Amino acid sequence: MTFHILIADPLSEEGIQPLRSLENVNIITDTNLTPDELGEKIADFDALLVRSQTQVTSEIIEKATNLKIIARAGVGVDNIDLNAATEHGIIVVNAPNGNTNSAAEHTMAMIMSLSRKIPQAYNALKNHQWERKKYVGVELKNKTLGVIGLGRIGAEVSSRAKGQRMNVMAYDPFLTEETAEKMGIRYGTVEEVLKAADFITIHTPLLKETKHMINAEAFQNMKQGVQIINCARGGIIDEEALYDAIISKKVVGAALDVFEEEPFLDNKLLELPEVIATPHLGASTFEAQENVAVDVSHDVGTFLTGGLVKNPVNLPSVPREIMNKIEPYFNLAEKLGSFLIGLTQDVAEEVNIYYSGDLSELEVAPLTRNTVKGLLQRHLGDHVNDVNALYLAERKGITVHESKTTSTKGFTNLLTVEVKTKSGTRSVSGTLLNGMGPRIVKVDDYSVDVTPVGHIVVIHHKDQPGVIGRMGSLLAEHNINIATMQVDRSDIGGNAIMVLTVDKHMEQDELETLKQLEEIYDVTGIDL
Ligand SMILES: NC(=O)C1=CN([C@@H]2O[C@H](COP(=O)(O)OP(=O)(O)OC[C@H]3O[C@@H](n4cnc5c(N)ncnc54)[C@H](O)[C@@H]3O)[C@@H](O)[C@H]2O)C=CC1
Numbered sequence: 078m079t080f081h082i083l084i085a086d087p088l089s090e091e092g093i094q095p096l097r098s099l100e101n102v103n104i105i106t107d108t109n110l111t112p113d114e115l116g117e118k119i120a121d122f123d124a125l126l127v128r129s130q131t132q133v134t135s136e137i138i139e140k141a142t143n144l145k146i147i148a149r150a151g152v153g154v155d156n157i158d159l160n161a162a163t164e165h166g167i168i169v170v171n172a173p174n175g176n177t178n179s180a181a182e183h184t185m186a187m188i189m190s191l192s193r194k195i196p197q198a199y200n201a202l203k204n205h206q207w208e209r210k211k212y213v214g215v216e217l218k219n220k221t222l223g224v225i226g227l228g229r230i231g232a233e234v235s236s237r238a239k240g241q242r243m244n245v246m247a248y249d250p251f252l253t254e255e256t257a258e259k260m261g262i263r264y265g266t267v268e269e270v271l272k273a274a275d276f277i278t279i280h281t282p283l284l285k286e287t288k289h290m291i292n293a294e295a296f297q298n299m300k301q302g303v304q305i306i307n308c309a310r311g312g313i314i315d316e317e318a319l320y321d322a323i324i325s326k327k328v329v330g331a332a333l334d335v336f337e338e339e340p341f342l343d344n345k346l347l348e349l350p351e352v353i354a355t356p357h358l359g360a361s362t363f364e365a366q367e368n369v370a371v372d373v374s375h376d377v378g379t380f381l382t383g384g385l386v387k388n389p390v391n392l393p394s395v396p397r398e399i400m401n402k403i404e405p406y407f408n409l410a411e412k413l414g415s416f417l418i419g420l421t422q423d424v425a426e427e428v429n430i431y432y433s434g435d436l437s438e439l440e441v442a443p444l445t446r447n448t449v450k451g452l453l454q455r456h457l458g459d460h461v462n463d464v465n466a467l468y469l470a471e472r473k474g475i476t477v478h479e480s481k482t483t484s485t486k487g488f489t490n491l492l493t494v495e496v497k498t499k500s501g502t503r504s505v506s507g508t509l510l511n512g513m514g515p516r517i518v519k520v521d522d523y524s525v526d527v528t529p530v531g532h533i534v535v536i537h538h539k540d541q542p543g544v545i546g547r548m549g550s551l552l553a554e555h556n557i558n559i560a561t562m563q564v565d566r567s568d569i570g571g572n573a574i575m576v577l578t579v580d581k582h583m584e585q586d587e588l589e590t591l592k593q594l595e596e597i598y599d600v601t602g603i604d605l
């Protein structure tokens with residue numbers, strides 16, 4: 078099988094070598110596609126690699142019927158409709174670390190250019206004006222730098238600013254006073270930071286919560302004569318409000334690498350002499366581009382060949398050592414989910430997954446996703462995968478809970494899945510037998526020992542002499558061979574269960590004929 082990969086934004090050629098060196102890949106680079114052209118082509122591809130320019134909208138994703146992975150060679154994924162990707166089971170990966178240094182250096186370059194008006198002075202000189210009085214700057218030493226968003230880049234900028242003898246004060250929802258103290262910076266709320274800072278630099282992602290976070294009200298709270306830098310994302314600063322704040326002289330300088338609309342040819346902010354700007358160049362160094370391209374190439378290559386990606390955006394990331402321990406249980410989890418939903422006639426409303434024994438010591442989130450995948454695939458088909466299983470369950474109104482328990486019922490590991498419907502609760506438990514693979518060991522309250530594979534028939538009946546024999550004869554009449562049989566009962570003469578594995582798929586009418594026997598209450602065929 079050949080994987081078709083589309084590179085839709087310029088990526089470092091050296092960086093994508095790991096991908097090119099794979100067998101069975103067909104890589105097309107086309108960095109000039111219009112949204113319509115991308116929409117027309119996208120169905121041909123298994124993987125799409127982009128930077129910030131290509132907008133991967135829900136309309137594009139809708140048409141991407143073969144797409145399995147979208148890779149963002151950089152940090153911000155605001156150009157990708159993550160919900161649409163998740164809904165369609167497309168994994169999104171990014172390269173969160175490769176451009177941190179470049180973005181931090183670019184931010185420092187912007188702060189220094191701003192404080193000494195270097196771009197303006199350079200421009201004047203280019204225009205044959207020797208202007209020394211007009212371009213008097215301010216020192217950074219002893220000034221306060223307010224950092225909004227102390228993640229990878231914010232932290233790097235902070236440490237470099239300290240090297241410039243600046244006082245750094247930061248706000249981040251995950252920053253505590255203790256951590257700030259350890260980093261040698263001051264902690265403040267957003268309001269406190271905005272009020273205290275001489276220079277403010279933004280390093281948050283663009284999210285619903287951060288859109289226009291720096292608005293007219295925020296500018297009002299700032300110091301008179303503040304200077305502001307945005308090398309994160311356009312839209313975090315409200316550009317209209319920034320324009321007004323510059324006109325009113327509240328803000329005396331702004332350095333912008335990112336804009337609400339990109340690319341653009343006209344933006345009225347650029348008419349103001351207080352504004353210096355670059356066209357989204359924060360990550361544009363040879364080093365950063367090579368780093369991010371290598372990272373996404375590895376993830377795309379690994380993913381397409383069935384491996385574990387390092388930087389998933391719409392899936393929690395699980396380290397390889399931990400994954401090695403849980404991977405053997407994937408099949409069990411998926412089969413239990415699939416078996417149980419096959420047994421459940423009514424609409425599932427709630428799913429409870431209990432992990433015990435060895436399993437209770439593991440990171441179980443990937444197993445929960447596999448269980449739910451098995452559960453949903455029976456009715457929704459193969460497009461349900463690890464990426465969209467929980468999302469689709471939520472959309473179908475099914476709540477999913479996972480918990481760890483100490484009750485192992487004598488097994489070294491036990492996974493129990495319970496489905497609640499309007500008419501009651503059904504459950505199934507399974508274990509992974511050392512060297513022998515997965516087994517179903519309980520169906521509701523009955524103990525069994527069934528390998529979850531092939532054609533299974535679950536029969537609820539009355540515990541009475543002769544039932545098993547008559548059942549065998551009926552199956553023989555339909556030329557159905559029983560491979561294995563497990564029987565258990567609640568008490569002598571009470572309710573009982575038979576779990577058969579048979580050699581071929583049984584049609585519904587064949588299953589119905591088994592109900593001719595009056596001791597049979599219920600027959601369900603499940604193909605795993
Ligand atoms: N101009 C350019 O070329 C580049 C821009 N970027 C952008 O820089 C930004 C930061 O990137 P990283 O530091 O790598 O991300 P990161 O994820 O390491 O850091 C982001 C930080 O923002 C914080 N945050 C979220 N909401 C916040 C809020 N309401 N107020 C304050 N802090 C908040 C988060 O807690 C996190 O610590 C991203 O938007 C990214 O896209 C990144 C690389 C290059």
Ligand SMILES: O=C(O)C(=O)COP(=O)(O)O
Pocket residue numbers: 128129130150151152153154176357358359360361
């Ligand atoms: O990594 C990011 O978030 C960036 O903004 C870099 O964007 P780019 O890849 O240079 O288009």
